[in-house]
Every structure is written in structure tokens, then in C-alpha cells.
Amino acid sequence: MRIIGCIISALITIALIYVLNIQLTLSGNKTPRLGFFLSPQTGFWQSAEPVNETFNATLKFPQLSGKTEVYFDERLVPHVYAENENDAWFVQGYLHAKFRLWQMDFQTYAAGGRLSEIMGDSSNGTNFLKIDKFFRRLGMVYAAEKSLHAMENDAPLKAACDAYTAGVNAYISSLSEKDYPIEYKLLNYKPEPWTNMKSALFIKYMSWDLAGYEQDFEKTNAKAFLSRAQYEALFPYVLDSIQPIITDPLPRLTHILAVKPPANVDSIYFNYKNVVAPANKPIKPNKENGSNNWAVAGSKTKSGRPILCNDPHLGLNLPSLWFEMQISTPNFNSYGATLCGAPNVLIGFNDNCAWGLTNAERDVKDYYEVKFKDSTMHQYWFDSNWRDAEIRDEIIKIRNKQNDTEHIAMTVWGPVMYDPHYPDKLNSNKYYACRWKAHDESNELGALFRLMRAKNYDDYLNAISIFKCPGQNFVFADKAGDIAIKQAGEFPAEWYRQGDFLMPGDDSSYAWQGYISDSLQPVMHNPEGGFVSSANQYPYYPRIYPYYMPAYFSYYRSWLINRSLSSMQNITVDDMKMLQTNFYNLLAENALPVLMTYLDISDLNNDENKYLNLLEKWNLVNDADSKGATVFKLWVDSCLSKIYGDELSQSSLPMPTIEPQAMLKNILKDSAKLFADNINTYDIETLNDDITAAFKSIVPVLEKAELGNDFEWGKFKDSHVSHLLKIPAFSHLHINVGGGVNIINAIGANHGPSWRMIVELTDDINAYGIYPGGQSGNPGSRYYDNFIDTWTKGNYYKIHLYQKDEIATKKNNLGKLIFSKS
Amino acid sequence: MKFIIVLLLVALLGFAAPLYFDWWSFAVTSFIIALFIHQRAFAAFIAGFTGMFLLWLFLTLIIDNANQHILSQRIAQLLPLNGSSLLLILITALIGGLISGFAALTGSLARRRSS
Numbered sequence: 001m002r003i004i005g006c007i008i009s010a011l012i013t014i015a016l017i018y019v020l021n022i023q024l025t026l027s028g029n030k031t032p033r034l035g036f037f038l039s040p041q042t043g044f045w046q047s048a049e050p051v052n053e054t055f056n057a058t059l060k061f062p063q064l065s066g067k068t069e070v071y072f073d074e075r076l077v078p079h080v081y082a083e084n085e086n087d088a089w090f091v092q093g094y095l096h097a098k099f100r101l102w103q104m105d106f107q108t109y110a111a112g113g114r115l116s117e118i119m120g121d122s123s124n125g126t127n128f129l130k131i132d133k134f135f136r137r138l139g140m141v142y143a144a145e146k147s148l149h150a151m152e153n154d155a156p157l158k159a160a161c162d163a164y165t166a167g168v169n170a171y172i173s174s175l176s177e178k179d180y181p182i183e184y185k186l187l188n189y190k191p192e193p194w195t196n197m198k199s200a201l202f203i204k205y206m207s208w209d210l211a212g213y214e215q216d217f218e219k220t221n222a223k224a225f226l227s228r229a230q231y232e233a234l235f236p237y238v239l240d241s242i243q244p245i246i247t248d249p250l251p252r253l254t255h256i257l258a259v260k261p262p263a264n265v266d267s268i269y270f271n272y273k274n275v276v277a278p279a280n281k282p283i284k285p286n287k288e289n290g291s292n293n294w295a296v297a298g299s300k301t302k303s304g305r306p307i308l309c310n311d312p313h314l315g316l317n318l319p320s321l322w323f324e325m326q327i328s329t330p331n332f333n334s335y336g337a338t339l340c341g342a343p344n345v346l347i348g349f350n351d352n353c354a355w356g357l358t359n360a361e362r363d364v365k366d367y368y369e370v371k372f373k374d375s376t377m378h379q380y381w382f383d384s385n386w387r388d389a390e391i392r393d394e395i396i397k398i399r400n401k402q403n404d405t406e407h408i409a410m411t412v413w414g415p416v417m418y419d420p421h422y423p424d425k426l427n428s429n430k431y432y433a434c435r436w437k438a439h440d441e442s443n444e445l446g447a448l449f450r451l452m453r454a455k456n457y458d459d460y461l462n463a464i465s466i467f468k469c470p471g472q473n474f475v476f477a478d479k480a481g482d483i484a485i486k487q488a489g490e491f492p493a494e495w496y497r498q499g500d501f502l503m504p505g506d507d508s509s510y511a512w513q514g515y516i517s518d519s520l521q522p523v524m525h526n527p528e529g530g531f532v533s534s535a536n537q538y539p540y541y542p543r544i545y546p547y548y549m550p551a552y553f554s555y556y557r558s559w560l561i562n563r564s565l566s567s568m569q570n571i572t573v574d575d576m577k578m579l580q581t582n583f584y585n586l587l588a589e590n591a592l593p594v595l596m597t598y599l600d601i602s603d604l605n606n607d608e609n610k611y612l613n614l615l616e617k618w619n620l621v622n623d624a625d626s627k628g629a630t631v632f633k634l635w636v637d638s639c640l641s642k643i644y645g646d647e648l649s650q651s652s653l654p655m656p657t658i659e660p661q662a663m664l665k666n667i668l669k670d671s672a673k674l675f676a677d678n679i680n681t682y683d684i685e686t687l688n689d690d691i692t693a694a695f696k697s698i699v700p701v702l703e704k705a706e707l708g709n710d711f712e713w714g715k716f717k718d719s720h721v722s723h724l725l726k727i728p729a730f731s732h733l734h735i736n737v738g739g740g741v742n743i744i745n746a747i748g749a750n751h752g753p754s755w756r757m758i759v760e761l762t763d764d765i766n767a768y769g770i771y772p773g774g775q776s777g778n779p780g781s782r783y784y785d786n787f788i789d790t791w792t793k794g795n796y797y798k799i800h801l802y803q804k805d806e807i808a809t810k811k812n813n814l815g816k817l818i819f820s821k822s
Numbered sequence: 823m824k825f826i827i828v829l830l831l832v833a834l835l836g837f838a839a840p841l842y843f844d845w846w847s848f849a850v851t852s853f854i855i856a857l858f859i860h861q862r863a864f865a866a867f868i869a870g871f872t873g874m875f876l877l878w879l880f881l882t883l884i885i886d887n888a889n890q891h892i893l894s895q896r897i898a899q900l901l902p903l904n905g906s907s908l909l910l911i912l913i914t915a916l917i918g919g920l921i922s923g924f925a926a927l928t929g930s931l932a933r934r935r936s937s
Contacts, residue, residue: 002931003931005863005931006928006931006932009924009927009928009931010928010932012924013849013853013921013924013925013927013928016920016921016924017846017849017921020846020917020921021844021845021846034917035845035846035917035921036845038913038914038917039840039845039878039914039918040878040881040882040885040914041837041840041841041845041881042840042845043845044893044897045881045882045885045886045893045914047893048885048886048888048889048892048893048894049889049893050888050889051888051889051890051892052888182893727900728899729896729897729899729900730896730900779892779893779896780889780892780893780896781892782890782892784892
């Protein structure tokens with residue numbers, strides 16, 4: 001009897017341990033190993049950082065050559081003082097890993113198409129294998145290999161990358177299982193060693209995010225359904241009222257590369273009506289990825305010194321993309337926002353100057369239809385010959401399943417993204433190769449390396465001259481009083497509408513014919529107006545620029561920034577804070593009077609009139625409490641769908657998005673009548689009918705929002721900063737704040753100013769910064785999201801480029817790390 | 823007295839073993855303690871249970887207090903326990919207690935009836 005009791009009890013014990021030591025499947029999701037996860041000695045409790053934690057240690061590593069001291073200020077920003085530059089990169093790697101290891105590791109899994117390795121082929125409704133296949137087929141690994149080659153050919157950069165990688169790995173090897181960041185415990189896997197290739201993958205991820213957007217398939221479909229006049233009206237190349245970034249006249253050049261469209265372009269390209277759609281819906285970066293930057297000269301500031309401002313608009317996540325740092329070495333002394341995953345200070349300043357970046361938004365990704373001899377894809381037709389294609393095998397490891405392999409044909413254009421095994425939606429058995437600038441060898445990190453040690457204007461120009469992709473507008477200001485802006489990047493010289501639609505891949509005359517020479521990408525240096533600025537608009541006047549510039553430009557932010565700056569004098573840092581956090585809706589200022597003239601007020605009932613009243617009383621400011629902003633946003637969206645929806649829904653295929661500014665231009669130029677008639681009804685609709693119907697149709701939405709108490713713009717927009725795994729408990733949800741697309745302070749639902757920086761180049765630099773996150777990537781740390789409330793209020797932290805003895809004697813530091821050679 | 827000694831031993835070894843071995847290694851120590859320091863089955867279970875329950879309760883309370891419940895509240899949303907740190911702490915302690923209790927019961931029953 002007793003022995004039976006013993007056996008039963010033993011079985012219960014073993015069963016308990018077994019069940020609590022494996023991942024269970026609950027409603028399609030894997031749990032962590034619950035016993036391990038809950039154990040206070042090994043599990044998540046180990047990530048619960050005491051709120052009064054300090055960060056002190058003396059660390060010795062054989063890779064170091066001198067001594068490096070790191071002081072953490074009261075916001076946990078490390079100030080690194082290294083005797084040797086490469087030691088500083090080692091320490092940066094160590095610190096990035098110490099505070100952001102899971103994030104940097106996870107981002108490179110995403111970039112390299114390896115998420116299935118840790119997440120399984122699908123989980124929680126997300127098909128990770130599909131995401132992995134997409135990034136593999138886009139050639140992300142291929143591109144990173146090329147980038148790595150360029151990085152490793154630049155000897156000083158290679159040394160820095162090696163030191164950085166060693167620093168990350170020094171931290172990883174100091175960890176035991178219980179010390180792993182909480183996400184590893186949740187998903188039950190381990191950090192892998194860092195490599196320079198992982199840094200290269202991370203850089204390519206940023207290239208994808210900033211230079212990976214296009215709508216070539218969508219536009220090809222639109223071209224098939226619309227007349228040429230309709231197409232040009234919907235997707236206009238030029239909007240007249242916009243001031244470009246560079247307003248200086250272009251240099252006069254005697255011979256420039258002339259690009260001519262191929263002889264058969266009308267029949268083969270413009271008038272060829274084919275419809276296309278990838279079945280595997282492309283993953284696109286957020287179209288609103290953009291930024292503001294500007295610099296004002298001393299002639300316009302109260303201090304008489306330049307002020308430089310920058311706020312990059314990117315997806316808002318936790319842990320944040322950014323990590324603030326000061327790095328001080330014998331070669332340079334720099335402070336700024338660093339990206340975790342590579343040695344860098346991306347946006348910041350040093351003892352002499354400050355710099356900032358906005359995205360060029362240029363479209364450098366095109367597709368070519370390739371004709372293969374047979375489905376083995378070994379040979380394809382090119383310039384009246386069969387040409388050999390190499391097959392690149394990308395092996396995707398899948399957790400708990402067999403590997404999957406993608407066979408990708410590599411052509412003169414680039415990787416074949418879509419083939420019958422990774423088909424287009426129409427199953428047309430067609431092959432589309434992707435020509436993407438990010439596939440070319442380039443060394444962006446090398447450019448940033450030169451920039452962060454720039455002493456003057458010439459150094460700045462020299463640094464950014466090697467920057468190729470993603471194209472960026474680099475703004476610059478220095479203590480000597482210079483201000484400048486230049487669009488850096490290597491862009492194809494293209495004929496009008498080249499690459500907007502799919503191109504024939506058997507004809508080399510459709511290739512990019514060359515790159516735009518640097519002399520046609522002029523810098524604007526100390527202009528008479530006393531300021532330079534960019535906000536993702538045209539870099540140059542498109543009507544006189546010798547090449548076509550396909551892109552996804554923004555308009556209203558740049559317009560408002562230039563209008564504000566040109567009228568400002570005696571500018572202070574506080575004025576710049578006001579401008580950076582400005583919620584004025586310039587689209588509304590332009591669009592409302594136009595839409596109102598077409599609204600048939602006599603047709604509106606009492607309820608509808610109530611909302612119209614709100615709009616009429618609205619001060620055109622998109623702040624959190626604004627009701628008019630909600631009504632306006634819904635009305636504009638509704639107008640777009642009433643006026644253009646019928647034409648664009650002629651097919652179920654994906655169609656490009658139409659921008660409000662295009663609609664506005666159409667209405668003003670009277671070309672909207674091309675679309676006003678609803679082609680699905682017998683009546684002939686006018687613009688008045690469409691715009692009035694659009695207004696009436698939003699009233700039920702507004703009534704519902706009012707009932708649900710989320711009518712005010714901040715509540716309606718419902719901004720949030722989500723954890724990378726979209727875990728609500730690790731996210732900062734329901735942030736009640738103004739903003740929106742086309743607003744200078746561009747806070748969207750999960751997107752917006754990811755780092756705001758203002759630098760006044762006084763002798764003792766007067767700088768401010770903030771990002772919506774916190775220095776620690778650990779959800780169990782008080783420093784995980786502690787900046788968000790300050791960011792929401794539009795406030796800033798004063799940031800310091802400290803001398804070592806200055807910070808060493810500061811009272812409220814959070815600790816000190818000493819690194820030295822062992 | 824014996825009960826108290828066993829309980830303390832369970833907690834002590836239950837703390838020490840996972841420092842070197844797997845998280846569940848306290849089950850082995852609780853088993854061995856019960857095997858060598860004999861108590862009646864029920865008392866062995868209670869001593870084994872209580873020793874680990876109190877240890878994990880104590881450890882989590884210290885950690886959670888120092889952390890001002892930041893992480894426990896997040897995990898209690900995730901698991902989901904309605905955001906209750908206290909419930910999360912009790913469940914944590916209960917798991918430690920149950921495994922240890924059954925391991926101790928097994929140890930006690932594995933020994934021949936004391937003469």
C-alpha cells in the first residue's frame with residue numbers, strides 16, 4: 001500500500017516538474033516554461049530591477065588596450081571616456097548589449113529572414129515564415145553580405161566593428177541563463193554570438209525602412225485602368241506651391257549624362273496594360289517614415305550662434321530604436337542618439353558641430369519582368385540572348401520543423417523576388433526581379449564615422465560624400481557659424497516615370513543608365529535667408545531638374561517649417577521647441593476652404609450641421625482635445641474614397657494610395673471632374689455631390705466616437721508605443737496626444753518623432769533631446785519607458801557633452817563602470 | 823522541533839541547489855531530506871511544501887518590493903492574472919511549494935515504515 005502511495009506521489013512530482021518545464025500550447029500560443037519562468041531564482045523575477053539600482057563595476061577584458069570610464073547620468077545615459085578609440089567601440093557594444101541585447105538580436109533575425117527560427121512558422125496569428133521568405137527573396141542577406149564587404153575593406157571601420165562585436169560578445173558571455181533578458185525566457189531561446197554580419201544586416205534593415213518603399217505593382221495596375229490624363233492627375237509629379245530643400249540655382253554643367261527613354265517605351269511600357277499583384281503581400285515600411293530637420297544661422301538667433309534641430313519620424317517601439325550616449329576618445333567627443341546594432345552616433349553633435357538627418361524618400365527600388373527558358377530558372381532572355389542565372393539557396397530554419405529552402409534566381413537586375421514558387425496573385429507564372437539600390441556595395445557606416453568627428457564644413461561635406469543608400473538630407477551647423485544642407489545618396493538618373501511601373505527585363509535599355517553626378521546634388525551653404533530645412537519634400541525644383549525624381553515626398557511639414565522660419569527673428573531654443581512640437585494643420589488651412597465651397601449646406605440635417613459647426617469653429621490645430629481635427633481627418637478620407645473610390649475599385653487588385661494634396665490640386669485645377677462621376681450609377685455625379693455625400697457619410701462614425709467618448713483627436717487617434725513583440729503588458733498604450741500625418745509634430749498611432757534634438761552651437765553647447773522610451777530595454781526596469789510622459793507633453797531634457805571631471809563630481813549619477821585590459 | 827529543522831533545511835537546500843543546477847533541482851533536495859529525516863507522510867508533505875512556499879514567497883516579496891511591482895504587474899497582465907502582483911506571487915510560491923511537497927512526500931513514503 002505504502003509503495004503504491006510512493007509511486008503515485010513520485011509520478012505527481014515528476015509530472016508537475018515535466019509540465020512546468022516545457023512550453024505548453026494555449027489557444028495557439030506557446031507559453032514560457034512556466035516553472036523556470038516563475039522561479040524567483042531563474043525566471044522573470046531576475047529581470048525585476050530594484051528601482052534604486054546603481055550601475056557600478058570594474059571590468060577587465062583582454063581585447064582592450066587602455067582604460068575606459070563610463071559614468072551613467074541621472075537618466076542612465078552613459079558618458080564614455082576612452083583612452084583609445086577602438087576601446088570606445090568595444091564599450092559601446094558592451095553597453096548596447098547590456099541594455100538592449102534582446103532588441104538588437106531580434107532586429108537582425110527580422111532583417112535576415114530568420115524569425116521562424118525563434119517564433120516557429122506562425123504564432124499568434126502572424127505567419128513568420130512568410131515574413132522570412134519575403135526578406136530573403138528581397139535579397140536582404142545578399143545586400144548585407146555586400147555591405148559587410150565594403151565595411152571590412154575600410155580598415156579603421158573594420159577595426160571599430162570588430163571591437164564593437166567583441167564588446168557585445170563579452171557581455172553575452174558574462175551571462176548565465178538566469179540573466180538573459182526577459183524576452184528570451186518568454187520565447188525560450190538563447191542569445192547567439194554577435195558578428196559584423198549582424199551589424200551589416202541591421203544597417204540593411206534601416207535601408208529597407210527608409211529606402212524600401214514603392215508602389216510599383218499598384219501603379220502598374222492603376223495604369224491599366226486609368227487614362228493617361230487621369231493617371232497624371234491622380235499621381236502628379238509636381239505640386240507648384242512647394243519650396244524644395246535646395247533653392248539655390250543648379251550649377252551650370254557643360255556635359256551631363258543625358259538619359260533617354262527606350263525607343264519602344266510607348267508600346268512596351270506606357271501603353272502596355274497589364275495587371276499584376278503579388279499573392280504574398282509585400283511587407284512595406286511605413287510610408288510616413290520621414291523627418292524634419294533645419295538649422296538657423298546666427299543672424300536669426302538671439303545668441304548669434306546657429307541652432308540645429310532634427311526629429312526623425314519612425315515607428316515607435318519599445319525598446320526604443322535609440323540609445324543616448326556620449327563617446328569621448330582622443331579623436332572625437334560626440335553626443336547623440338545611437339542605433340543599437342552597430343558602432344555609431346547617428347544624430348548628434350560634437351565639440352565643434354551638430355548634424356541631423358531626414359529621409360530623401362527617393363524611390364530606388366524597381367521591378368523587371370524576366371523571361372526564363374524554363375522553370376529551372378537557369379537561363380533567361382536578355383538582349384536577344386540566353387543568359388545564365390545563378391541560383392542562390394536561402395535556407396530558412398524553422399523552430400520544431402524541417403528547414404525550408406528558397407531557391408532564388410540572381411539576374412543582372414538582382415534577385416527574382418516573385419516566381420511561380422513564390423507567385424503573383426494572378427498565378428500568371430511570371431518572374432519579377434528586383435533592382436534595389438540597397439543591393440549595391442556601400443559604406444554608410446563609414447560616412448557616419450567621418451561625420452561624428454567632423455570639425456568644420458569641409459569635413460561634413462567630405463564625410464557624407466560616400467553615403468549612398470538610404471538617401472538622406474544631412475543638415476549641418478558649426479560653432480564657426482556655418483549652416484548647410486545637402487541631399488546625400490547615390491540615385492539613378494532616370495527618364496520621366498522610369499521605374500514607376502514594372503519594366504521589361506529582357507531589354508537592357510530599360511536599365512538605370514547611370515547615377516546622378518554629385519555636382520547635380522548641390523549643397524546649400526549659409527543661404528541669404530538665414531536658414532536651411534528639409535521635411536521629405538523635393539530636394540530640387542522638379543521642373544528644372546534634368547532628371548526624373550521618383551519618390552514619396554511630403555509637402556505640408558516643409559511648407560509650414562519654411563513659412564515659420566522665414567518670419568522668425570531673435571530665435572531661441574524655446575522657439576525651436578515650440579516649432580518642433582507644433583500641431584498646426586496646414587493641409588486643413590488649404591483644404592477646408594476648398595471643400596467648404598463644394599459642400600451643399602442646405603442638404604445637411606441638424607445632426608450633420610452640428611459637426612459642420614465644430615469644423616467651422618476649429619482653430620486648425622491638431623491638439624489632443626481638438627474635435628475639429630477628427631472631423632477633418634474623416635472628411636478628407638471620405639472625400640478621397642467618394643471621388644476616386646469607384647475608379648480605383650474597378651479591380652480587386654492593389655492600387656496606389658492617393659494623397660490629399662493630389663485631390664486638392666485636382667479640385668483647384670478642375671481636373672477632379674475626371675473622377676467625380678460615380679461610374680457605378682446612371683446619374684452623373686458632380687464634385688458637390690461627392691463632397692457633400694462624403695460629409696454625410698462620416699456622421700455615423702462621429703456619433704459612434706462621441707458615444708464611445710473617443711471623439712477628441714488624441715483619443716480618436718489613440719497613440720501607443722508598442723513592444724516589438726506587440727505584447728500589450730510591455731507596451732505603453734493610449735497616449736493622449738495631438739499630432740498626425742502632415743503635422744510638424746507628426747505623432748501618429750504608432751509612429752512619429754522618435755528622437756527630438758535641438759542644439760545651439762554656443763561655446764558651451766546648449767542642447768536638448770528626448771525620445772519616447774527609456775535607456776533600458778528591460779520591461780522590469782524603471783528606465784524602460786520613463787521618457788514617454790515627458791515626450792508626450794512636448795518637453796525636453798537638457799543634454800550635456802560633459803568633460804570627464806565635470807561628470808565625475810556630479811552628485812546624482814547612477815553609477816560608474818571601469819573597463820581595462822586584463 | 824524536527825518539523826522546523828526539516829522545513830528550514832528544505833528552504834536552505836531549496837535555495838542552494840538551483841544556484842548550480844536546474845530550476846527544479848530543489849525537488850531532489852526535498853526528496854533526499856524527507857528520505858533521511860523521517861517524518862510521517864503528512865508532516866513530510868507539509869514541511870516540504872511550507873519550506874519552499876515560504877522561501878519563494880520571501881524571495882519574490884523582496885524582489886517585488888525593491889522593484890516597486892513594475893514587472894510583476896506587467897507579468898500579471900500577460901499571464902493573465904488581471905494585473906495582480908499579489909496573486910502572481912502566491913502562484914509562484916504555490917508552484918514551488920507543491921513540487922517540493924510532493925517530492926518530500928515521495929521521500930517519506932520511499933522509506934520503510936520506521937520501526
